[in-house]
Amino acid sequence: MTTASKKPRIGIIGTGAIGGFYGVMLARAGFDVHFLLRSEFEAVAQNGLRVESAVHGELLLNPVQAYASAADMPPCDWLLVGAKSTANVELAPLIAEAAAPDAKVLVLQNGLAVEDRLRAALPDSLHVLGGLCFICVHRLAPGVVAHQAFGAVNMGYHSGPTANADARQAIVEEGAALFKAAGIDSQAMPDLQQARWQKLVWNVPYNGLSVLLQASTSALMTDSYSRELIMDLMNEVVAGAEACGHSMPEGYAAKLFATTEQMPDYWPSMYHDFREKRPLELDAIYSRPLAAALDAGRDMPKIRALFQTLAFIDFHNI
Amino acid sequence: MTTASKKPRIGIIGTGAIGGFYGVMLARAGFDVHFLLRSEFEAVAQNGLRVESAVHGELLLNPVQAYASAADMPPCDWLLVGAKSTANVELAPLIAEAAAPDAKVLVLQNGLAVEDRLRAALPDSLHVLGGLCFICVHRLAPGVVAHQAFGAVNMGYHSGPTANADARQAIVEEGAALFKAAGIDSQAMPDLQQARWQKLVWNVPYNGLSVLLQASTSALMTDSYSRELIMDLMNEVVAGAEACGHSMPEGYAAKLFATTEQMPDYWPSMYHDFREKRPLELDAIYSRPLAAALDAGRDMPKIRALFQTLAFIDFHNI
Numbered sequence: 001m002t003t004a005s006k007k008p009r010i011g012i013i014g015t016g017a018i019g020g021f022y023g024v025m026l027a028r029a030g031f032d033v034h035f036l037l038r039s040e041f042e043a044v045a046q047n048g049l050r051v052e053s054a055v056h057g058e059l060l061l062n063p064v065q066a067y068a069s070a071a072d073m074p075p076c077d078w079l080l081v082g083a084k085s086t087a088n089v090e091l092a093p094l095i096a097e098a099a100a101p102d103a104k105v106l107v108l109q110n111g112l113a114v115e116d117r118l119r120a121a122l123p124d125s126l127h128v129l130g131g132l133c134f135i136c137v138h139r140l141a142p143g144v145v146a147h148q149a150f151g152a153v154n155m156g157y158h159s160g161p162t163a164n165a166d167a168r169q170a171i172v173e174e175g176a177a178l179f180k181a182a183g184i185d186s187q188a189m190p191d192l193q194q195a196r197w198q199k200l201v202w203n204v205p206y207n208g209l210s211v212l213l214q215a216s217t218s219a220l221m222t223d224s225y226s227r228e229l230i231m232d233l234m235n236e237v238v239a240g241a242e243a244c245g246h247s248m249p250e251g252y253a254a255k256l257f258a259t260t261e262q263m264p265d266y267w268p269s270m271y272h273d274f275r276e277k278r279p280l281e282l283d284a285i286y287s288r289p290l291a292a293a294l295d296a297g298r299d300m301p302k303i304r305a306l307f308q309t310l311a312f313i314d315f316h317n318i
Numbered sequence: 319m320t321t322a323s324k325k326p327r328i329g330i331i332g333t334g335a336i337g338g339f340y341g342v343m344l345a346r347a348g349f350d351v352h353f354l355l356r357s358e359f360e361a362v363a364q365n366g367l368r369v370e371s372a373v374h375g376e377l378l379l380n381p382v383q384a385y386a387s388a389a390d391m392p393p394c395d396w397l398l399v400g401a402k403s404t405a406n407v408e409l410a411p412l413i414a415e416a417a418a419p420d421a422k423v424l425v426l427q428n429g430l431a432v433e434d435r436l437r438a439a440l441p442d443s444l445h446v447l448g449g450l451c452f453i454c455v456h457r458l459a460p461g462v463v464a465h466q467a468f469g470a471v472n473m474g475y476h477s478g479p480t481a482n483a484d485a486r487q488a489i490v491e492e493g494a495a496l497f498k499a500a501g502i503d504s505q506a507m508p509d510l511q512q513a514r515w516q517k518l519v520w521n522v523p524y525n526g527l528s529v530l531l532q533a534s535t536s537a538l539m540t541d542s543y544s545r546e547l548i549m550d551l552m553n554e555v556v557a558g559a560e561a562c563g564h565s566m567p568e569g570y571a572a573k574l575f576a577t578t579e580q581m582p583d584y585w586p587s588m589y590h591d592f593r594e595k596r597p598l599e600l601d602a603i604y605s606r607p608l609a610a611a612l613d614a615g616r617d618m619p620k621i622r623a624l625f626q627t628l629a630f631i632d633f634h635n636i
Contacts, residue, residue, distance in 0.1 A: 220630075
């Protein structure tokens with residue numbers, strides 16, 4: 001691991017499916033990766049991290065540089081936040097503790113405005129970036145992640161000490177280069193909010209309907225009524241994004257729809273949250289987009305109805 | 319029962335919760351009531367019909383004039399159709415068999431256009447009326463009905479040999495008088511379609527959401543998100559009705575909302591259909607109103623989203 005010391009040091013905050021997968025991939029590419037864990041610390045310290053990937057085969061990282069406390073971590077240049085957005089307020093102090101003075105914090109979460117509360121609670125010297133993961137992963141057991149398909153991470157600059165657009169873009173490209181060095185497709189996006197809206201075109205229909213209808217993607221893509229509803233919801237996201245000044249690429253919804261049809265059967269992350277009685281990421285994926293679109297004069301009635309039913313379910317699920 | 323012979327003879331087609339309750343009430347008022355049954359024939363022939371009413375106490379009708387075949391029934395002057403609207407096509411020949419030559423067929427079902435298919439399959443000499451039941455009842459066991467609250471039946475003329483408006487109104491008033499004679503509040507409505515839309519203001523939110531959220535009225539009326547969604551759905555029905563030329567009484571949605579808040583906890587009929595894996599009445603309660611409003615240039619997007627999710631559930635429930 002002598003080469004690792006010349007590369008940026010990476011900290012993984014929240015080693016669930018997302019943090020686990022990307023952390024293992026980066027560590028295998030020779031980066032010096034440190035993992036902060038909570039409930040799974042013992043299992044990972046003992047048995048390492050395992051990714052059962054349909055793409056890359058079985059990947060085992062053992063030993064793992066695992067920590068139960070952020071105070072024990074060395075200062076990291078990059079911090080990847082893979083925890084649920086519902087925990088962001090609690091995460092901020094841990095991130096600050098593990099961060100080098102000018103560290104870059106990459107928030108690998110879905111939805112809108114997930115960086116805002118983190119940002120407010122982090123030192124001004126830290127750069128905050130947002131990352132969108134196009135990936136099918138889920139946690140199988142403590143320290144074990146199933147990777148079904150894809151893996152790309154698109155990222156954009158959110159906020160930080162640099163106001164200069166070129167300097168911001170250089171930081172985003174540095175981040176994308178880390179992932180590319182680990183064999184992961186990654187793009188530096190010029191506009192983070194636009195990228196977040198684009199990701200919502202998938203998340204809004206599939207995450208919510210997987211919970212509401214207790215159905216995975218292949219069931220949702222088989223029934224003619226759910227297909228129609230998915231397309232309607234996607235079109236509402238596209239219209240909402242456009243009202244907010246973020247136009248989507250031509251035919252984007254139809255392309256995502258077709259891609260999902262070709263995907264292996266998949267249970268979106270919100271379904272796993274529901275099953276394990278964790279709070280659902282309704283604020284990031286529904287409330288914030290609904291509020292943003294409404295502020296721009298555009299209601300998204302079917303998305304609102306979906307949100308209202310999910311909020312009822314979430315309340316009764318805890 | 320000598321007085322009964324001077325009163326119109328009444329046939330009950332589909333002795334479930336609705337047919338059972340009204341049939342028992344009419345029989346107790348001295349009418350000559352004949353019940354057509356299918357799966358519950360043996361139980362009712364042996365033990366009679368029992369209504370466990372929170373309003374009227376326990377009502378037992380025994381013996382019951384019960385029939386397993388419509389061909390065995392005497393010609394009835396009034397036929398009350400309490401079966402599910404999803405079975406209307408199969409019911410028409412049974413109704414025709416049990417009907418006196420100029421009988422009145424009162425369709426006690428929810429939704430729009432439930433009379434249309436029946437009408438097409440019935441002799442022209444029969445009058446068809448629609449009836450809206452404002453009642454909380456459900457089937458407890460074969461031949462046993464729980465009655466929780468209310469009971470009113472509002473009715474209107476649908477179609478038949480009489481074109482004259484006064485003659486039609488006289489028939490509707492004759493029907494309302496039967497119910498009133500049995501101590502049941504009943505109004506002759508000048509416009510059946512208007513009455514059907516008015517009933518939809520309740521049925522659209524509560525029936526569908528009880529299935530989608532596995533929740534009874536009191537749970538739905540406690541959560542702030544479901545309350546908001548119910549009010550939104552009610553407002554869409556009111557706007558759809560108005561687009562179709564049926565204006566609702568001032569403040570009608572708000573009044574129904576408040577009434578539901580005061581009601582005993584109630585599981586709507588669609589929930590019972592779902593639990594017992596019967597087809598849901600989606601055509602009458604959702605598809606027809608959606609199509610009618612859209613024809614009049616008005617979409618009802620939240621109702622459409624609710625319908626799309628229910629159609630998915632219905633398909634996977636059988």
